[in-house]
Amino acid sequence: MHFQNLINKLNEYWIKQGCIMVQPYDIEKGAGTFNPATFFGVLTSKPWAACYVEPSRRPGDARFAANPNRLGKYYQYQVIIKPPHKDIQKIYLNSLIAIGINLTEHDIKWVEDDWESPTLGANGIGWEVWLDGMEVTQFTYFQQMASYQLFPITVEITYGLERLCMFSQKKNNVFDIKWNEKITYGDVHSEMEKQFSAYSFEFSDIQRLRNEFDYYESQVAFLIDKGLYYPAYDMVMKASHSFNLLMARGTLSVAERANLIKRIRDMARLCAKLYIEKNEPELKK
C-alpha cells in the first residue's frame, strides 16, 4: 500500500469510529502527544476523539539519510479517544486489517511498555505492538498529563507510519517506501534529512537556542498571566524544540538536561492549570 494511501485508509477508518480528523499543528514538536488536540484534549471530563497525522521532529535521531531506519523528522499517526470503548484493542486490530494486514497470517505481540514524557509531565500504561517482531504502534492509556491525574482516561494509539509502510511494502530502507506509484519517500525527504542533519549537529546556534529557551519560558509566564493558555502553550512547544536541538548538539550536561526538562514540565503545568480552571473549574486541583 502506498504511503499516502496508508494515511487515507487510517483516516477513513478512524473517522468511521467517530474521531474528528484534526490536522497537524503548525509548530515543531517531538511527538503527536504535543499537539494541543492531545495535550489539552485529555485534561477535561468531556468525551473527545480525534485522529491526525503529526510530523514529529527528533533532531538527535537524524542520520544524514544514511541509516535505513532512523530519521530526524518522521510522521506519526495519532489517535486519541476518551473514554475508550471496551473493545478498543479489537478496534485497533481492525485498523490493521483496514490497511491490508491479514491478522491470521501474522504474529502480533503486545509487549509491556509504559510510555512517559518527562517534559510534559505525562505518563501512561500500555504496550508496544509488535507485528512480526517489528514495533509498529505505541498503545497507551494515559494516566497523567502535565502532572495531573487524569479522569476519565484517554487511550492514545500512535502508529509509526514509516515502519508500518515499510512492513506493508516489504522494504528494508525507509527511503525506498513508495509514496505513490512514482515517487519514493526518499525523493521527498532524503535531501531534507541531510540538510536538517547538518543543521542539527553542526550549524544550529547554541547560544541563540539557549536564549530562546529563556525567552519562551518568560513568555509562558507572561501569557498565562493574561489568561492566554493557547499562545502560552505554543511557547512550551517551542521551548521543547529548542531543548531537543540543544540535546542534539550534545552540549547539555546531565544536570543541565534535567534542569531544562523540569522547566518545560513546569511551563506545561501552568498551561494545563489555566485550561482546567477556565474550562472545568470544578475539577480544579
Added chain:
Amino acid sequence: MNKNDVLFELTVENIPQRFVVGAKEQLFKKVTELMSKSRLEFGDVNVYATYRRLTVVIKNVSSKTEKIIEKIYGPSARLLKDEKGNFTKAAEGFARSCGVKVESLKIETVEKKGDVICAEKIINAQKAEKVLASVFEQAVKELEFPKSMIWEDSKFVFARPIRNILAIYGNKIIPINIAGVKSSKNTFTSYFTGFKSVSVRTPQDYMKILEKNHVIVDDLKRKNSIIRIIEGVEAFSKCVVNKDEDLIEENLYLCEHPSGVVVKFPSEFLKLPKELLNLVMKKQLKFFSCYDKKGNMLPFFLGIRDGVSKGHKNVEEGFLNVFKARCSDAIFFYDTDMKTDVSVFEEKLKKLLFQKELGTMYDKTLRVKSVLESVLKELNIEKKELSDASSFIYYDLVSSVVNEFSELEGIMNYYYSSKYGVEDEEIKRAISEIYLPNSSDSKLPSNIYSAVLSLSHKIDTLVGDFIIGAIPSGSNDPHGLRRYAVGIFRIIKENAVPISLLKLIEFSYNSYPQDIKKKKDFNILKAELLDFIYQRIESIFEAEGVSLDILNSVKSIFVREGDIIRIIERIKTLVNIKNKEDFRNISLLYKRLKNICKDFEKTEVKETLFEKEEEKILYDYACRIEPSVNKFCKEKEYLKAVNEITAINKPLEDFFKNVMVMTEKEDVKKNRLALLKKIYNLFSEISDISQIVY
C-alpha cells in the same frame, strides 16, 4: 449434597509477562483462603494463565452453605442490665454491633471468663453462586501488581483493563460485577481468530472449547508445547537451542498458541560476538539462538509466534527483517569500537567516575593492578602478561557496544583483546571474566588468572565502599556488594585459590591513596568487612543446612583471622562430628570451662602449686597433646585436632569431680584457673565449642 465444578475466567488486555506468575500465585492463595472461610465444601483449586486470561477452576463445590447460628460472646454478664432492670448502653451497643435485637441477648458461661453476654446470630443458608461471587470479587480486588492503572468510571485499579468475566457454577452463571464488567457464560478466542465470542456451558467444556479455537489455557501444557517445538528444531536441524528458562517463560506468556518459526539469517552476521547476537535475539526480540555441538552459533534462530501455521512465510520474513535491523545497529557499534584506538578508551576511562570519593575507573584500574601484583607474588605465580593485561579490564566499559548492551560488560574485552595486543587465550579469558561469578549459581572464572583478577577487582570495590561508609543496609545495596562478597567466597572456595582474605583486604587497603585511607582505620575496616563477608558465608552455609550454632561458634575466629579456606574446613569438621558422643561430652565440659575461666587470661601453670593428683594428670595430658593439636590446626587438619583433644574427657571429668577450683588459697586457685584456661585454649583455633547447642 449436590456438588459441581466452578470456572472463573478473567479476560484482561495483555498482562505483562513479568506480572503473570505473581498474579497466579496470589490468585491461588486468595481464592483458597476465601473458599476456606466461605463454609462451602470444595475440592482442588487450580489456577491457569495466559497473557489475556486468569482462570480459576475449583472442583466439587457444594451447592449451598448450611444455615448456622453463630454465637458471639461479649462483655461481662453484669453489664446486660442496670439496677433498674433496663438494658445498659453497653448491651445495646453490643447487640447493634452483632446485628441482633438487644432483647435476644442471652447470658452464657464461658471458661475462664465466667458469665458473659452472648448474641446468637442466625446466618441463613446461601446459594453457592452468591458465595462464589463474593469470593472472586474480593480475590480479584486484592490482587497486587508491580504497577497498576485505572481505565473506567469506577476507577478500579488493576494491571491492565478487565474486559470480560466468564463465571459458572455447573451450568449456572455466578453473578459477578468487577470494574463495570458483568459475568456471563461467554469468553473470547485469541486475536488471530478475531476475538470470537464462544459460549462455555460447563467448566469441563472450557479447556476443550478454547483448545479447538487455538488457545491453550493450561500453562504447563503450553510450556510443554514450546519445549516440544525446541526439541523438534534440535532434532531436525541437528543443533542445540539455547533453552534459557527466562526466555521460555517470556514466550509462554506472550503466546496463547505457540508455533515455532525457524529463520535463517546471512552468515555475515556471525562475525558479531555470539554473546552480542544472543542478547539481541533474547532481550530485544525474544528469539532462541542455536548452536552446534561445539558451542558455535549457527546462522538461524527460533522465534515463537502466537498463532497457527498460516502465513509462516510472512512471519519468517518479518522476524528476519527486524533481526537484521537490530543487528545492523549492533554491527555499527561493534565496528566503531574495533576502529577506535585504544588510547581513546584510556582517555575516556580517565573521565569515567568509579565513585565520587574513590576517583575514576582509571584510578581503579591502577589499584586493581597493584592488588593483583601483590596476590601473584603471594601465590608465587609469575605471569607478567597478566599484570600487563590488567590495564585493559575496564576498557570495554567505555565502548559503544557496552554502552548499548550493558549486560556485555567484561565479555567484550575478549573480543577487543586483539586491539589490546593480548594473545594468550587464558589471559583473554581473564580480562573478560572479572565479573564472574555474577550470581550465586553462575559460572566461575575459568582459570587461575581469571580467578585472581576477579578477586582483585571485587576486593577493590568492597574495600573502597567500606572505607567511605557505603555499606549495604536492608535491601539497599546499589553496588551489589553482597554479590561481590559471595563472589569472593565462591572463587576462593571453588577455584581453590590459596589466598587469605585478610591479605587480600590488606593489599587493597594499601592500594588506596593516603587521603582516602585516612577516612577509616585499617582495623575498623577489617572488622566491618570481615563481619559483612561472614554474614554472606553464614547464609550460604545455612542454605546448605548447616546449623546456626556451628556457624556462630567459628565467627569470632573468622573475624580475627580472615581466612576463607580455614573457615570452610572448620565448619565441615564441626558438621561431621557434632553428633558424635565424645564431642558432645567435651562440648558440655567446655561450657563449664568457659564459665569458670571466662575472666581469666593467664595460662602459665606452676606444677609446684599442684595439690591433687588429678591436676597433675590433666596438666601432663594437656602438655602432651598441645604441640600436635597446634600442628594439626596449622595444617587445617581440624578433625585430627579435635580427636586429639576429645581424649581429654576423662582427666577433665576427674578433675571436676575431685578438685575444687575456687579454693581459699589464692595462688592455688589462680594456678588451677590457668590450667583450665590452657585446656580451654586448646580449642581456640578450631571453634568456640561452648556455643554448640544440643
